[in-house]
Amino acid sequence: MLTDFHGKGKDSPHLSKVVGDKFEFNTELIKGLGFDSLDYVDFIMNVEREFNITIPDNDLEAFKTPNSTITYVLKKVNKN
Numbered sequence: 001m002l003t004d005f006h007g008k009g010k011d012s013p014h015l016s017k018v019v020g021d022k023f024e025f026n027t028e029l030i031k032g033l034g035f036d037s038l039d040y041v042d043f044i045m046n047v048e049r050e051f052n053i054t055i056p057d058n059d060l061e062a063f064k065t066p067n068s069t070i071t072y073v074l075k076k077v078n079k080n
Contacts (some may be wrong), residue, residue, distance in 0.1 A: 025067040030063075051077055 029035045035043065044063060048055055053076045055063075062072040 025070075026065050028064055029066070029069075031066075047073060055075065 024032075024074055027033055029040065029043065040063075045059065046070065047053070047063075051073055053073070055076075057074075059072070063069050
């Protein structure tokens, strides 16, 4: 399941920022990787679409790092 996650959303133009030496699983999306608000919304929408899940607004703070995103999605997908 985790290997499926890594290939998802890789073609998103906003996610192309997540390359090079600045990518680490605990790097903050906004501060560390330089996501702006459009990047962040695009990222969330891609996660919802790729994993066929709905992410309520009150869960958005779970998406601070790539690692926390993976953890959230795995829990959500395994619930269904």
